[in-house]
Amino acid sequence: MIKWISNLFSHTKTENNTDCRKSEALEHQKNNIENVSNKFLIIGLGNIGAEYVNTRHNIGFKIVDFLARKESVTFETVKLGTLAQYKFKGRTFLLLKPNTYMNLSGKAVQYWMGKENIPLENILVITDDLNLSFGAIRIRQKGSDGGHNGLKNINLVLNTQNYARFRFGISDEFKKGKQVDYVLGDWDDTEKTALTERLELASEIIKSFGTSGLEITMTTFNGK
DSSP states (O other): OHHHHHHHHHHHHHHHHHHHHHHHHHHHHHHHHHHHHTEEEEEEOOOOSGGGTTBGGGHHHHHHHHHHHHTTOOOEEETTEEEEEEEETTEEEEEEEESSOGGGHHHHHHHHHHHTTOOGGGEEEEEEETTSOTTOEEEESSOOOTTOHHHHHHHHHHTOOOSEEEEEEOOOOOOTTOHHHHHTSBOOHHHHHHHHHHHHHHHHHHHHHHHTOHHHHHHHHTTO
16 A cells, blocks of 8 residues: 555656656747747848949848948858847847858858748848839749849749848849949949938838738838
8 A cells, every 4th residue: 555655656746747847848849939930030132342332233231231230230250141130129130141142142041041040931031123113112922033143042042932022123224235234333323312211211121020020011111
């Protein structure tokens, strides 16, 4: 009888310990999920080098640079790029500028998604778009590369087109055969004057993406 009672308490204690471990494991898993869902990777596409800094093709870099200055954070050199980080309303925003040049952007995106455990739905790729008038905004949940080499490589490396992209219009005001010169050329004086307001808007779009979600962000900002 004494042995039976002892075994009973021992079995109960084992069950309690098992339940505690399960509870701790579930809580740890829950915390991991919350940490992942509150972390966002914002990728500004562009080319490295002083000669590209103020070019139309580098609007992705320019937007994340503007936001970093606005939030008083600085970029640090990391593997496959430079990275800045800031927090807003409980969300962590990682601003990435790949240093792989435009045509190999996917490598950096894939690496930092994996390193920071960021799901596909929490990435936003910012790029220029010739098919939109200057400063026009188009945010989409998915889509083709539209002839953009940066998006083309990201699609290839990630093996999907199902990620959010933020296209910033640079217009197509160039003569036949001059597309490369135009895209890799500097903004004209009129564009430079208008850029500040557009960059402010772009900053709000990024914050909205992380705090309000993609659907609300598209509804609120597309066409502005």
